[in-house]
Amino acid sequence: MAFANAEGGCIVVGIHSGAVDGVGEGRLNDLREVAQDFTQPVVRTRAEVLTTSDGAHVLLLRVDPGERVHETTSGDCYLRVGDESRKLGFAQRQELEYDRGGAPFDGTTVDLGVEDLDASQVSAYQLAIGSSSPESMLRARGLLTRQGRLTVAAYLLFGERPQDAFPNAHVRILRYRDVERGTGAGLTLEDAADVRCEGSIPQQITEAANVIEWFLPDRRALGASGRFERIPVIPRDAWLEGLVNAVLHRSYSMAGDHVRVEIFPDRLEIASPGRFPGLVDPSRPLDISRYARNPRIARVCSDLGIAQELGEGIRRIFDEMRARGLTDPVYTQTAGAVQLTLFFSDALPxxxxxxxxxxxxxxxxxxxxxxxxxxxxxxxxxxxxxxxxxxxxxxxxxxxxxxxxxxxxxxxxxxxxxxx
The missing domain is CATH 1.10.10.10 (Winged helix-like DNA-binding domain superfamily/Winged helix DNA-binding domain)
Incomplete structure (x- = not known):
């Protein structure tokens, strides 16, 4: 249940202290039925029995991430955080339910097949992971069901134009002349400075990174070479990490919003639909454990070198800003989004x-x-x-x-x- 309420996982029964002690045959069936008998909604698991050369049985249970919050039949709720399963209190569970809701996640199926994907992107990824066929590659990453239907993750990652089915699955970049947005006749948005980056997730990230780099102001300062050179007001690695996190971990079930990057004369703001997971305090971002709202998307992007899946993203943003001597990043959370603000100002008064x-x-x-x-x-x-x-x-x-x-x-x- 804790795995299903997080990002899935794997449980092995029959190994203790690195040695196989096995599971009795009479227990194997009971263990297979645990999810069915003791969780609601039922946690989806796939069971596999491995047999050693001396006849001992080991049970392997693969747990899929759930679409809804799971609880025991007695009403208790657990969440996997790091290497422990934590029992959630009322407020924590409420936050998790707010985050999950009953909406689809990246493993939900779409009424499309492999033929609806961009063949060139599929082939490039197939070559990258050394798979024998597109179908086996997609199945290996949980992107294709046994019935041959695509998941949301597959379409967002490799679709030629995923926005046909998910209109708000894009990145919008805006640049303003003033520190305030303004409204109506007082709107400070610069002319031709409203760009929408569409296509597959890797294409969105690449295009958005190019636009942000073009829009961001720079200054002359002492560089790592020991010479004065033109450098951006914010380290590239800091804002790029923020952009990647926003695209990979946004809530794609929230159909009414998109990832938004806004550049002001004094700061850069990145807003991502969806809230932090239930146990997170936004005022202490460095304490946030790794949590992937879209584990399939995160895994593929890790294979492509876009992300690392190490839970170091927020720490890296802080390190990059501090190394430049800039003000610490600020995370804020609204009813339906998380916003990262990177200031151009120096940390020194x-x-x-x-x-x-x-x-x-x-x-x-x-x-x-x-x-x-x-x-x-x-x-x-x-x-x-x-x-x-x-x-x-x-x-x-x-x-x-x-x-x-x-x-x-x-x-x-x-x-x-x-x-x-």
Whole structure:
């Protein structure tokens, strides 16, 4: 039940501490019927019995993600979070039900067959995973039923134009002249700055990334090469991760909304239909465990190199913004969507930045890029300055409370500077 309420999973019965102890034949049938007897709605499972060379039986139960929230016949509800199954309280269950509802998810079937997919995209993915045929490739990823019908995920991933069946399965990108959208005659939307990216999910992400890169302002700043160069106001990896998360994990059952990327003079906002899972506190995004609303879509995009399925996406966005010295990302949740806001502003207060010499700011950028404590000599080498100059700048930064020296004594060879 916990797996079905999350993103599915696999249970093996008959192995203990890495050794096969087997399941008695009299128990195999009872275990197969557990879902039928003790869960409602019934959790969908596929059972397979494996037999070892010495005749011991191991039961393999594959659990599909559920379309609705499942509970025991006694009314208890559980959710798989990380490596544990948590019993949900009333409020937590209510959030999960709000998130799931009774709407279709990416494993729901559509009245289409393999012939309705874009043959070139199917062939490219088939080659990528080394499958013998399109049908076997689709079945291996849960994209085709035994009856030969496509799932929603298959059509969104490989359809030539999925918007024919899912009109709001697209990304819309808008750029404004002012920090407020405005309304009516006061609308601040720039001319020809409203772009809709359609096609399959991989095509949407690729096209949207190109448009965002074109729309985003840039500035001259010290780059990793040690020279001043043009760089975007927000790190590409940060906004790209936010875009990918929004497309992959949006609620495709919410037919009335689409992924929206809005670019203002001071920030970038990415809104994705659907709420966080039931146990998530949006004010603490770094504590969010991995949760895939669309596990089939996420798996295919992982194979294509678009996503990694490691649960590191939000952490990566924070790391990229902090490495550039920008304000932390902000997540907000409305009744039907999650919004990520990436600000263009520096994390340092203006008065602090203006009080520091350019050399000290250059040293601060070095520490941000490295992302770990390093010694004075390493700072000097990375910044291209002498050791005494680096020491002087480091002291200014320490006086400003921006960095801290850690060591046992002034001559400690392991002493290092770290960001506060």
């Amino acid at each position: 203006r008065e602090v930045r203006e009080s520091l010499p350019a050399g000290a700011l250059k040293v601060l950028d070095v520490l941000r890029r490295v992302g770990r404590p390093i010694g004075t000599g390493q700072v000097a080498d990375a910044a291209g300055v002498t050791r005494p100059t680096a020491s002087r700048h480091l002291q200014r930064l320490q006086d400003a409370g921006l960095i801290k020296w850690e060591g046992q004594s002034p001559k400690d060879p392991r002493a290092a500077w770290r960001l506060t």
